[in-house]
Each structure stands twice: as structure tokens, then as C-alpha cells.
Amino acid sequence: MARERWNSRSVFVMAAVGSAVGLGNVWRFPYMVYDNGGGAFLIPYLIALLTTGIPLLMLEYNLGIKMQKGPAQAFEGFKKGSGFIGWFALLISFVIVSYYSVVMAWVGKYLYHSFTVAWAGGAKDFFFSDVLHLSSGVGQLGGLVAPIVIVLLIMWIIMYFIIFKGVKVVAKVVMWTVPLPIILLFVLFVRGITLDGAASGLNFYLNPDFSMLANPRVWLAAYGQVFFSLSLGFGIMIAYASYLPKDSDISGNAFVTGLANCGIAFFAGFAVFSTLGYLAQATGQPVTEVAGAGVGLAFVIFPTAIAQLPGGVVVQAIFGVVFFLTLITLAIDSAFSLVEGIVTGLKDQLNAKRETITLLVCIVGFLAGLIYCTEGGLYWLDIVDHWANSFGLIVVGLMEAILIGWIYNPEEFRADINRYSDINVGKWWTICVKWITPIIIIVSINLSFYSELKESYGGYPLWAVMVGGWVMIEVLFIIAVAMKLGFRERRES
Amino acid sequence: MSAGAWIMLIVGVVVLYGGLGVTFIKIFRSRERKEIKG
Numbered sequence: 243m244a245r246e247r248w249n250s251r252s253v254f255v256m257a258a259v260g261s262a263v264g265l266g267n268v269w270r271f272p273y274m275v276y277d278n279g280g281g282a283f284l285i286p287y288l289i290a291l292l293t294t295g296i297p298l299l300m301l302e303y304n305l306g307i308k309m310q311k312g313p314a315q316a317f318e319g320f321k322k323g324s325g326f327i328g329w330f331a332l333l334i335s336f337v338i339v340s341y342y343s344v345v346m347a348w349v350g351k352y353l354y355h356s357f358t359v360a361w362a363g364g365a366k367d368f369f370f371s372d373v374l375h376l377s378s379g380v381g382q383l384g385g386l387v388a389p390i391v392i393v394l395l396i397m398w399i400i401m402y403f404i405i406f407k408g409v410k411v412v413a414k415v416v417m418w419t420v421p422l423p424i425i426l427l428f429v430l431f432v433r434g435i436t437l438d439g440a441a442s443g444l445n446f447y448l449n450p451d452f453s454m455l456a457n458p459r460v461w462l463a464a465y466g467q468v469f470f471s472l473s474l475g476f477g478i479m480i481a482y483a484s485y486l487p488k489d490s491d492i493s494g495n496a497f498v499t500g501l502a503n504c505g506i507a508f509f510a511g512f513a514v515f516s517t518l519g520y521l522a523q524a525t526g527q528p529v530t531e532v533a534g535a536g537v538g539l540a541f542v543i544f545p546t547a548i549a550q551l552p553g554g555v556v557v558q559a560i561f562g563v564v565f566f567l568t569l570i571t572l573a574i575d576s577a578f579s580l581v582e583g584i585v586t587g588l589k590d591q592l593n594a595k596r597e598t599i600t601l602l603v604c605i606v607g608f609l610a611g612l613i614y615c616t617e618g619g620l621y622w623l624d625i626v627d628h629w630a631n632s633f634g635l636i637v638v639g640l641m642e643a644i645l646i647g648w649i650y651n652p653e654e655f656r657a658d659i660n661r662y663s664d665i666n667v668g669k670w671w672t673i674c675v676k677w678i679t680p681i682i683i684i685v686s687i688n689l690s691f692y693s694e695l696k697e698s699y700g701g702y703p704l705w706a707v708m709v710g711g712w713v714m715i716e717v718l719f720i721i722a723v724a725m726k727l728g729f730r731e732r733r734e735s
Numbered sequence: 736m737s738a739g740a741w742i743m744l745i746v747g748v749v750v751l752y753g754g755l756g757v758t759f760i761k762i763f764r765s766r767e768r769k770e771i772k773g
Contacts, residue, residue, distance in 0.1 A: 281743025288750055441736050448740035448747075494765075497758040505751040664765035665758070 245310055246408045248485050253413040255498050258482055260420040260575030261473045262503040265345065265540070268427075268572060271467060272511035273535030276447055278463050279454030284508075286455065286464035291504055294682060295468040297674040298639060299479060299496040300667065301646055304659050306483025307490050312587035313477030314726070316484065321650060325729070327641045330722035331477035332587045334634040336603075337718065338476070339580035340610035341623045343401070346577060347393040347615070348373065348541065349569045356562030359555055365545040373541075377617040380625070380706040384617025391615045398608040401578045405585060406600040409485045412582065419575045424506060426568040427513055433561060434516030437551075443519020446529040447511050462689065465682045466636075472503055475635035475642070478579045481586035493663040514539070521547040537620070540569060581607065591729055621702065625710035628699055632690045633715050640683040647676035 248254040275283045309316035313332060318325030351373060355361065361368035370376045377384045404415050434440055454460050473479060483490075515533075521543070522529040534543045548562050581603055588599045614623045646655050652672045660666050698707055736744075 281740055281746070284743055284747050284750075445736045445740050448743045449737050450739045450743050491762070494758060494762045498755065498762075501751055501755040501758060505755060508747050508751055664762045 246410065246485055247487065248409055249413050251486075251490070251495070253416065254482065254486055254490075255495055255502075256416045256420045257409075257412060257575070257579070258473075258479065258495070258499045259502045259506075260416045261478050261482065261579035262471060262499060262576075263420070263423070263506050263572060264471075264576035265342075265569060265573050266467075266471055267503070267507040268510045268514065268569065269536050269539045271471065271507035272447060272514040273533065273539065274463055274467050275511055276515070276533055277535075278460045279451045279457075280446070281448040282450035282452045282454055283460065283464060286461045287467065287504070290461075290465040290468040291500055293674045293678045294465055295472050295474070295504075296496050296500040297671050298469075298474045298642065298679060299472060299500055300492050300659050300671065301642060301655070301675060302474065302479035303483040303486075303492045303496055304655065306480040307486050307488060307492065308658060310484050310488070312484060312590040313480040313583065314587050314729075315590045316480050317645070318726070321645060324641075324645055324649075326722045326726040327638060327645065328477055328480070328587065329725045330641075330719055331475060331635075331638045332584050333718040333722055334630055334638065335476045335478065335580045335583050336607065336610070337626060337630050337634070337714070339577055339584075340607050341614050341626060342573065342577050342580065343397050343607065344390065344394055344611050344614040344619065344623065345537070346397045346570060346573045347390050349566055349573065350393040350397060351389060352541065352545070353563065353566040353570060356566050357559055359549055359558045359562055361545045362549045362555075362558075365542045365549065368545075369541040374620055375617045376620055380618055380621035380702055382618050383613075386612060386615050387617065387619075390619075391612065394611055394615060395608060397577070398604045398611075400574070401581055402600055402604040404574075404578045405582050406597050408596055409482075409582075412578070415578075416575055419571050423568045423571040424509075426564050426571070427506070427510055429564050430513040430561070430568065431509065431516070433551075434513045434520070437516060437520035439519040439521075439523030440516035441519065443515040443517070443522065443529055444512065446519070446533065447515035458685075459689075462682070462686050466686060468504075469636065469639060470631055471507065472500060473576070473579065475638035476580060476583055477587065477638075478583040481583040482579070484586065484590075489662045491662060491664045492659045493665040493667050497665065514544075517544065517547045521550060524550045621706070622710055624700060625702060625706060626714060629711035629715055633687065633711075634718070636683055636687060640680060640687070643675050643679040643683070647672070647680065652676050 248257070275281070305316045305320060309319045311319060312328070314325045314328030317328040373390070375384070375387050404411060469475070518529055518532050522532045525532065532543060544565060545562070548558055548565060551558050551561055584603050585596065585600050588594070588603070589596050592599070613619060646652055652675055656667055656671050659671070698704055699711070
């Protein structure tokens with residue numbers, strides 16, 4: 243059967259940008275800039291983009307286009323015995339989408355509450371008590387929080403209907419879900435920069451502290467941000483690229499995806515920090531006190547700022563809806579791209595119907611997400627997220643770079659990239675994949691490992707960190723190797 | 736905003752959005768060349 247195809251090159255680029263641009267662009271990047279030397283952080287960030295982000299994107303695109311298969315089969319077909327890398331990437335993707343969809347459920351719930359600005363009485367209490375029913379500790383799992391479960395189910399149903407018919411429907415969806423959050427971010431940007439105190443917020447965002455460039459952790463933070471932000475190591479880009487024809491441009495698509503993703507993150511920083519500047523002024527606190535990242539920024543800090551906006555409840559409700567609609571449209575294409583990667587991998591391996599595999603993945607994904615819908619779910623989400631990112635994805639990236647840079651001939655791979663590309667890639671690509679990326683990743687893994695040994699992550703008890711962190715990663719790795727061996731035996735018999 | 740913040744703003748805009756613009760131009764020029772060559 244002929245392989246499905248994207249309608250056009252621009253649709254593929256839209257889907258790839260949609261996958262890369264997610265919640266992290268709004269809630270992680272701006273704070274990282276502020277926390278790592280302000281505007282000076284842009285220097286290591288742009289260097290990281292050019293020396294790791296874009297070269298690895300080209301690597302994954304070429305693997306998908308050349309092999310015309312999902313991640314596991316692409317690795318296995320490319321180099322016999324390496325299929326476990328693809329399975330490991332897909333298992334990590336599965337773990338990530340199981341909790342990412344729960345965050346989307348929180349956003350969905352907040353979208354509903356935006357119409358009445360329900361958090362106006364106190365955003366912190368509203369989030370932790372009213373929405374999450376947060377328990378006292380990681381050991382107190384408590385019962386399921388029914389409203390979150392219902393919204394989670396809706397999210398998985400939406401994802402199922404986007405993916406089950408293949409990339410043709412995905413193509414139609416991304417034409418809306420990629421431009422829409424950019425337009426909404428522009429609305430937030432205009433509102434933000436016209437508020438009192440916006441300039442002081444932006445000053446905190448961009449004022450450079452060049453002395454920070456001497457700190458290796460700033461450089462590692464930049465490389466980490468680029469790596470996580472571009473959907474590298476998930477297997478998504480391999481899966482998406484496998485639906486492109488073999489004579490597709492690789493380098494041009496990689497440059498567009500990488501630069502667009504980082505450009506959107508940079509722009510989002512203006513919307514976020516101008517609003518934080520206003521919040522600081524309105525509450526009489528310094529910007530350093532109100533600045534934050536992640537869940538805290540999205541569900542506590544920003545809602546607090548929205549509840550302080552001038553113009554009354556109607557205006558606040560409008561901007562609440564705009565903000566949470568931005569988040570949900572940013573998140574949805576990242577989430578379904580994760581599921582699409584898994585579905586492509588399984589479909590190519592089992593030769594089963596796409597609809598059946600999509601349904602199974604969505605049901606199992608929903609069930610796996612229920613743990614994060616409990617009263618102690620936030621703690622587990624935090625632990626699993628930390629390990630999946632710090633030791634999961636990054637290990638996949640390392641294995642990819644070693645496979646192509648050291649086991650395979652990187653010059654031959656580069657010639658493959660250049661064969662149909664519009665922009666010729668020089669020898670710098672080989673240096674980046676063979677030397678820079680592995681060295682940076684090995685240093686980063688060692689530093690993370692050292693900091694875990696020194697101090698338990700987030701102050702969680704050791705047993706929780708073992709279960710949600712170390713054991714989870716090791717079990718996924720063992721399953722990946724078992725899948726690779728199991729599928730080989732099945733084929734041979 | 737401080738002068739340093741303005742400079743980094745300009746650097747970010749030029750590199751990211753300028754880079755995107757240059758990439759598009761290179762892609763279109765390459766396509767034109769390929770079409771002319773047939």
C-alpha cells in the first residue's frame with residue numbers, strides 16, 4: 243500500500259512547527275531568558291540552535307525521509323540492531339503525552355472558568371484547592387478529581403479524531419492550530435505592552451548580564467532549552483518526515499522549523515514579561531517576586547495578572563479566554579504529534595489499521611493519565627516530567643548523534659541531506675553531530691546525575707523519586723529493547 | 736528599557752526573524768534555479 247503523503251511542503255512545515263511550538267515556548271523560554279542572564283542568554287541560545295537544534299532536526303528529517311518508516315523501523319532499517327532507540331523514543335513520548343494531556347485538561351478547565359474569572363478571589367488557592375484538590379504530599383494519592391478526568395477524556399477524544407484518518411486530517415487541523423495561537427499571542431502582546439509597568443517587565447526579560455556567559459550552567463540551560471523545544475528525541479520529526487517524498491528538501495525545512503519555533507518563543511516573552519511588569523506594579527512588588535515559570539506561571543501568576551487588568555470583569559474574562567485559548571491551541575498540536583509518532587511506529591511495525599491502533603493508543607494514554615488526575619497527581623507529574631526530559635529525551639538525542647556521528651559515516655549522511663536540499667550543508671554539520679552534540683549531552687547528563695545524587699529532586703522522598711524517576715526510565719529502556727527483540731523474532735519466525 | 740535590553744531586542748529580531756527571511760529567500764532562489772535548469 244502506498245504511504246500517506248502530506249498535501250504540500252508548507253503543510254509539513256506547519257505541522258513540524260506546531261509540534262515544536264508548545265506550552266514551553268510560553269511558560270519555559272521567557273523565564274529561562276530572565277533567569278540566565280537576560281538578553282545575554284540569547285547568545286548561547288542562538289549558538290545552541292545552530293550547533294545542536296537545527297543539525298539534529300536535519301538528522302531526524304533525513305532518517306524519516308530516507309527510510310520512509312516510523313522511528314523504530316527507520317533506525318532498524320538504517321542500522322541493524324538500533325531499532326530500540328526508536329522504541330525508547332516512542333515510549334518516552336507516550337509517558338510525556340500521558341501527563342501533557344492532563345496539563346491540557348487543566349487548561350481546558352481554566353478556559354471554561356475564564357468566562358467568570360473564577361480565580362479572582364485568589365489564583366493560588368483556586369488552582370491548588372479548587373481545581374487540583376492537591377493532597378498534602380506525594381504519598382497521599384487520594385481519589386480521582388472527576389472534573390479533570392472528564393476534560394482529559396474530551397482531550398483524548400479530540401486527539402483521536404485529529405489523528406485516526408492520517409496526515410491529511412492533521413494537515414487540515416494544523417492550518418488552524420498553528421497560526422491561531424500566534425494571532426492570540428499578538429493580542430496578548432499588544433495588551434501587555436500597553437499596560438503600565440510593561441517596560442520594567444521587559445527590562446527584566448532582556449537586560450543583559452554578560453557575566454553570566456562565563457557560567458557553564460547557562461550554556462547547558464541554552465542547549466537543554468533548544469533540545470526540548472524542538473521536539474527532538476521524541477521520534478515525532480522522524481515520523482512526520484516519513485510522510486514526505488524522498489526528494490524533499492531537508493536543510494531548508496529544518497532551518498524554517500528551528501527559527502520559527504525560537505522566534506515564537508522570543509515573541510511570547512514580550513507578552514509574558516510585559517504583563518508581569520504590570521502585575522509587579524499593580525501589587526507593589528518587584529518583578530523578581532512575581533516572575534515564574536511552568537505550571538505556576540500559567541495557572542497562578544498569569545491568572546492573577548488577568549484578574550488585575552483594568553476595565554472590569556468583562557475585559558478580564560476576554561483576556562482570560564484569549565490566554566487559555568492560546569495555551570490550548572499551542573499544546574494541542576504538540577500533543578497529537580506525540581500520539582502520531584507512536585501510531586506511525588506501531589502501524590509500520592504491525593501493519594494494522596490506523597484507526598484501530600489510534601484508538602488503542604488513545605485509550606491506554608487516557609488510562610495512563612489518570613494517575614495525574616488524582617489529588618497527588620501534580621507531584622507525580624513533576625517527578626515524571628523531570629526524568630523524562632533530563633534522562634529520557636536527552637539519552638535518545640545522544641544515541642542518535644553517536645549512531646550517525648560515530649557508527650555510521652556522517653559525511654555520507656551529510657551528502658544524503660544535501661542531495662535534494664535547497665540550502666547546502668557544510669562540514670560544520672558533521673562537527674556538530676559528531677562532537678558538539680554528544681559532548682554537551684554527556685556533560686549535561688553527568689551534571690544532572692550529580693545533582694540528583696547530591697540532593698533529592700524537589701525535596702521528594704527517595705522512594706517517590708525512585709519509582710517515578712529511575713525505575714520508570716529503566717523499565718522503559720528494558721521494554722524498548724524487548725520490543726525490538728520481540729518484533730525481530732516475530733519477523734524471523 | 737535599558738540600552739542593553741534594546742540592543743538584545745534588536746539582536747533577537749535580526750537573527751531570528753532575519754534568519755527566517757533569509758532562509759525563505761534561499762529556498763525560493765534555489766527553486767528558481769532548479770526550474771530554469773529544468
